[in-house]
Amino acid sequence: MDQPLLELRGITKRFPGVLANDHIDLVVGKGEIHALLGENGSGKTTLMNVLYGLQQADEGEIHFEGKPLKTNSPGQAIDAGIGMVHQHFMLVQAFTVTENVILGMRSKREPLLGLAQAEAEVKALSEKYGLKVDPRAKIWQLSVGEQQRVEILKALHRRARLLILDEPTAVLTPQETEELSAILRSLAAEGRSIIFITHKLNEVMGISNKVTVLRAGRVIDTVETASTNQAALARMMVGREVVFEIDKTPAAPKEVVLQVEGLKAANQKKLPALRGLSLSVRAGEILGVAGVDGNGQHELAECIIGVRKAEGGRVLVCGQDIVGLSSRQVAQRGVGVIPADRQHQGLVLGLQLAENIMFGNFYCEPYSRRGFLQLGKIEEIAGRLIQEYDIRTPSSAVEVKNLSGGNQQKVVLARELSRSPKVIVAMLPTRGLDVGATEFVHRRILDARDRGAAVLLISTELEEILSLSDRIAVMYEGEIMGVVSGDAADVNELGLMMAGAKRLPEAS
Secondary structure, eight states, rough: OOOOOOEEEEEEEEEEEEEEEEEEEEEETOOOOOOOEEOOOOOHHHHHHHHHHSSSOOOEEETTTTTEEOOOSSHHHHHHTTEEEOOOOOTTSSHHHHHHHTTSSSOTTTTOOOOHHHHHHHHHHHHHHOOOOTTTBHHHHHHHHHHHHHHHHHHHTTOOOOEEEETTTTTHHHHHHHHHHHHHHHHHHHTTTEEEEEOOHHHHHHHHSSSEEEEETTEEEEEGGGOHHHHHHHHHHHHSSOSSOOOOOOOOOOSEEEEEEEEEEEOTTSSSEEEEEEEEEEETTTEEEEETTTHHHHHHHHHHHSSOOOSSSEEEEETETTTTOHHHHHHHHEEEOOSSSSSIIIIOOTTTTHHHTTTTTTTTTTEETTTOOOOHHEEEEEHHHHTTTTTTOOTTTTTTGSSSSSHHHHHHOOOOOHHHHHHEEESSSTTTTTHHHHHHHHHHHHHHHTTTTTEEEEEEHHHHHHOOOOOOEETTTTEEEEEEEEOOOHHHHHHHHHHSSSSOOGGO
């Protein structure tokens, strides 16, 4: 048997009140794509942070290429031949692709920067591995998928023999995911090893050679991917059977609650993002908005919730135009928001769970009275919502940055849904969540619909759209290409509309 590239032996990592990694063993072979699978909070990212030198293990050993390895910093890991692409990219937005790739490295032409030579090297690398990106483009000009390619180029430029990818498809479109899969297979065929941290079972089955499942900081099992299936992996992940097809009762839609008429808006680059878009959502129904990311979905949501200026058109909630109102005023009109980026848009990470629960409503009852916070009431409400939404936390005093991604999303859900909004704008509500947390979020969204809320669901996950939506609207280049019944939706027809190749007559 060939010597493995990497061996982790008995890795243990403790945080106050939490045993994140409990004597974990992991073996990764050369040229192997090894999936690390587990629920949010199972210890996957912590384990890789230990390997990459971002955190130090309390116990255990690391062996790389047959030799003991001590990684006290990412620099030591990089020097050893280990690269890591984080879920939240580590890029300087104002720098070019090339400048980001060589950042922190010694120039071969010191004291000169040697930027022209570096650009040529980055271009050659990108062409060799199919990582299409302009070396001279600024990071802020790139799509999320292109930014991820820059992160991979950074690791390859540093001659990484082991590449760690943390939730690499959480922010990618289906097309970008397919491109990434082809890139990973190419790297593995060349002899590089890849650890693929994920919670998406279909990607594990489609990409990896082996899979190790973690639960509550422990290794449940390591299996050959070809010898298992999604149901078995899900059972190992969460310790129970998981419902992949969620049951839902037929919708009973009533009056129109959200009406968007002729909405126009620009994107971050001041280019047209919404081109006179119109749609409506009734009380007691879910309208799913499908489309490849970057076709105006985010601008649509942001115009509705008051964080982006509309350049034309109207947004009516219960007949009242809310265009031009602040996000607080929009919330006061009965609009709840599940944002696409929970860490930057949905939560204040340095505040306690209880403080995040009252976020946005701290100035009014029951959270405050006559200008004074009602601490006992805040604690009472937070405790009730922790139980109701199954938020895994030692107490409501824990800072939300210390919660797993799934539990952070539950905090957002608890805050927004407990206010019984008339309209719910849900943007990528299960982004980065495991199967158990996804099932929970889906049930809560359906419960809100059944209570009479009008739900606008924006997702790049077509399976999610098909599973939850009563009607489906397809967006392409800032326009609605068609609206179809969720029950009668045809995947091929949706795909043609998502690509701009088909428009239904009523969408003209």
